[in-house]
Structures are given as C-alpha cells and as structure tokens.
Amino acid sequence: MPNLQAPRGTRDLLPSQTPAWTRLERLAADLAARYGYRRIETPLFEQAAVFERGVGAVTDIVEKELFRIAPRTEESESWALRPEPTAGIVRAYIQHGMQTLPQPVKLAMTGPMFRHDRPQAGRYRQFWQFDVEAIGDPGPAVDAEIIELGHRFFADAGLADVRIHLNSIGDAACRPAYIETLAAHYRPHAAELPAVERERLERAPLRLLDSKDPSMAPLNATAPRITDHLCGPCREHFDAVQAHLAALGVEFSLEPGLVRGLDYYTRTAFEYYLEGRQGQQQALGGGGRYDGLVELLGGKPTPGIGLGLGLDRILLALEAQGVPPAADPALTAVVVGADPAATADRLRVATILRSAGIPARAELGQRKLGKQLESAAKERAHFAVIVGDEFADGQVQVKDLEAGAQKLVAIADLARHIERAQASHRHGAPVER
RNA sequence: GUGGCCUUAGCUCAAUGGUAGAGCACUGGAUUGUGGCUCCAGCGGUUACGGGUUCGACCCCCGUAGGCCACCCCA
Incomplete structure (x- = not known):
C-alpha cells in the first residue's frame, strides 16, 4: 500500500x-x-x-x-x-x-x-x-x-x-398531528423498546416505521399510517x-x-x-x-x-446484472514505421489524419516494426499506417488490422481512404455498443 | 459513529514459525519492412503501516490505515 x-x-x-x-x-x-x-x-x-x-x-x-x-x-x-x-x-x-x-x-x-x-x-x-x-x-x-x-x-x-x-x-x-398520533402509539411501550428505537421515538418518530428490528414488527403492524391521516x-x-x-x-x-x-x-x-x-x-x-x-x-x-x-x-x-459496459472506443489508426528513427515522418502523418478528424496515434519510440504492430493490435486499432521507403514518393502502406489486407496509398488520399474503408467495415459488422 | 471479517507484485492467488513464488499484465528477444498465437528472458515485494513476542515472523500478539459485511443512514 x-x-x-x-x-x-x-x-x-x-x-x-x-x-x-x-x-x-x-x-x-x-x-x-x-x-x-x-x-x-x-x-x-x-x-x-x-x-x-x-x-x-x-x-x-x-x-x-x-x-x-x-x-x-x-x-x-x-x-x-x-x-x-x-x-x-x-x-x-x-x-x-x-x-x-x-x-x-x-x-x-x-x-x-x-x-x-x-x-x-x-x-x-x-x-x-x-x-x-x-x-x-x-x-x-x-x-x-x-x-x-x-x-x-x-x-x-x-x-x-x-x-x-x-x-x-x-x-x-x-404531519405534526400525525407524528403526535404515531408517537402516542409507541410511547406506552417505550420501556421495552430497543435503545435505538427509543432514541427514534424522541427525535424522529417517523423513522420507527422503517425499523429493521424484528422485535418491532408487531408494534409497527398496528401503527397508524400517515396515509390514513x-x-x-x-x-x-x-x-x-x-x-x-x-x-x-x-x-x-x-x-x-x-x-x-x-x-x-x-x-x-x-x-x-x-x-x-x-x-x-x-x-x-x-x-x-x-x-x-x-x-x-x-x-x-x-x-x-x-x-x-x-x-x-x-x-x-x-x-x-451482467449488462455489458460501453465499449472502450478503439483508436482508428496507429502510424508505425520501418525506420525507427523517422519519428518526425510518423508524427507528420498522424497530424494529417487528425486534421481530417481521424483519431490517430504515432509510434514515437524506437522499437522495431514488429513490436509497433504488436502494440497496435493489442490496442485494437483499426488500421496501421506504415511509413517506409515509399514515403519519399508520397505514399504509405495502409494495413487493415482486422482483415489483414494491405494497400499502398498516396498520402494525399490517406484520410479519404481510411474513412471509406471504415464505413464499409461498419456496414459489414455492426459496431458493438 | 458501533460491532465483525479481511489486506502478500499493477491484477488474481500460493508459501508447517526456518532463503517470498506462480499465472496474467508490462518490457525485450526469437523475427535488421509486417500484428494479436507460441517459446525464451527481464522488470516488478520494506508481505498495508508501526510496534511486540521469538534464535528466527507473511504466519502469533497489540495499535493504526484501508476494504468489505451488519447496524446506523442513505445515493
């Protein structure tokens, strides 16, 4: 602790x-x-x-x-x-x-x-x-x-x-008259009441009615009801x-x-x-x-x-009751890279996605590609955007982490591509709620 | 506020009064541009905290803190 x-x-x-x-x-x-x-x-x-x-x-x-x-x-x-x-x-x-x-x-x-x-x-x-x-x-x-x-x-x-x-x-x-009637019902028995209940009789007679003490049951059963008063x-x-x-x-x-x-x-x-x-x-x-x-x-x-x-x-x-909790919203895209040192490129790509309203995280560490993809998969991200050699030509690989399919996409089309792919996902399998 | 039960790694749990462990999780490797599985390794503990008893305490005793149960009350 x-x-x-x-x-x-x-x-x-x-x-x-x-x-x-x-x-x-x-x-x-x-x-x-x-x-x-x-x-x-x-x-x-x-x-x-x-x-x-x-x-x-x-x-x-x-x-x-x-x-x-x-x-x-x-x-x-x-x-x-x-x-x-x-x-x-x-x-x-x-x-x-x-x-x-x-x-x-x-x-x-x-x-x-x-x-x-x-x-x-x-x-x-x-x-x-x-x-x-x-x-x-x-x-x-x-x-x-x-x-x-x-x-x-x-x-x-x-x-x-x-x-x-x-x-x-x-x-x-x-209510005041009723409380008096109620107290009068219990008062003759005050001496036999448990201490807690005697205290209630003095301070909050209404509370007597919802006592959990079984010994109170007989008295409570015959108590006057407020709805009759x-x-x-x-x-x-x-x-x-x-x-x-x-x-x-x-x-x-x-x-x-x-x-x-x-x-x-x-x-x-x-x-x-x-x-x-x-x-x-x-x-x-x-x-x-x-x-x-x-x-x-x-x-x-x-x-x-x-x-x-x-x-x-x-x-x-x-x-x-086992009602399933709301799903943790999964991150849409994780930007990974073959060159662990090219952090700036990954950040740029993530920024492009975010500007288009797509939730994205860039891999900022120096881990190798396999580890990067592993953590993306564990996060249940929908897509991995792989920044590699093609980046010099304005292209990245977009990998669908659920389907496994991968496609070379121009950076200019990246956001549109992901949006379209995600829309078809939603048609195919309804998102859990 | 009163009484009782409980507390060991981030989580779930082991360990006759005699060297504190496992699974999961996390990190790395097997795999220098391809993921969830598998295998290997690593990280992680003043045994909630503070006293006491004992040659020796996770284990017994006392206190404190926190959680839970009942009461009280209420959401």
Missing part, C-alpha cells in the same frame, strides 16, 4: 471504467433534455447555512455527515461540501430571480456529492448523482412526470428489477399522483414506511429500490416534493419537486 492514497471512501475512475460512466452521463443528459430540463451547475461547496437550513439542522446529513471546510480567517464564512444537490439549486433559483421565468423552472445536474459516512460497497464519501428539479408547479402531474422520468432512466440504462416505492408524508397542515388537500394530491402514474403505465407500490431523511420534503416521497440483491446499497435513487424549501431559504413561497439518482449504485447494479 503506497503512502499516498485516495481518501477513504473516494476512488479513482480509471480509463477502463470511464466509458461506462460516460454512457450513464450521456443517458442522463439526453433524458433531461428530452423532458425539457435545462442544465445547471452549482458550486461543489456552499455556505454551510444553505445545507443547515435547506437540508435541516437536525438531520444526520448535516449533524454527522457534512464535510465542513475550516475557515481560513476569523471573518470567513463557514463552508461545506454539498451533500445533496437540491439546496444549492434552490439557492441559485432564489439568487438569480428565477421566479420571473415561466414556471415551473426545470433544471438538471449531474455531479459529485460528499458525505462523511462510513464507506461500504455502493456507499462512498464522494458519489455521483443525476438530479432534476421542477420548481414552481404545485400540481400532482409534475410529480408523476418526474417519477416516470426516473423510471425511464433505468429502462434506458438497461437495468432490471427496479421497483418504485411511493408514499405521501403530508404537509405542515397534517392526510389532510384533504394532501389526500387529493396523493390520489392524483397515483392516478397519473397509472395513466402513464408506471407500476409502483405504496410503502407507508417510506420517509425521506431530509426535513424539507412534503407530500410525495418516492424511491427506486433494487429488488433481490444483497451486499450493496439497494436504494438507487429517490426524491420528493419540497413545497416549503424555497421559502425556507429566503425566497417567496414556491412549490417544488426533485429527483436524485445515484450513478455509483446504478453502475454497480448494472455490473451485477
């Missing part, structure tokens, strides 16, 4: 892995564009207050997992690395007066997030998220549309066994979201235990859950409505809903 290594919970994405990432990022960008979400980028760090107020000061994310940046001077602001995208995007919405744009404002972003969690497979301290936000539309239809967008992403990526969990967690009008408007909204999803043909299951960890969520909460796999994190993404967040961060009361998908976990799931 070297002395210097990537920080705990972070990792390098190596060239052998990046094609799969590029594929997912393109999928995300295409999808966002197709649904009318426009790209936004916000800083990787913000004033800590953005997250303390936006995510919630008493959430695990802020209390335990926030990467704080030590101030350099006494008058410095307190900064923190973003643990999630929504708070920063909403801050940008307010800062740039986006309420004067036609509503809703639909924004999309893909990038790294940071949480000081204990690492595990699929759980990293720096992880990537694809995120979309629709700010300024209170209606249930946009909820359904965004849930369907996430669903579509998994379909496009080729991932199977993803289920949608859906719930409503009410709003300021009905929604106020009229929330009930109506929730029913409409379900009706819209059904109309879109998107299947989902109602999960009364689904509560999102962030304070700002209201009403619709949803999650994409990987069925039937163990040994990695199964929540691939989720989101929900945050009708109070804009106001909380200093804007006018404005509704909003968002979705975040965890690209790291999705990639792990794709690998586990």
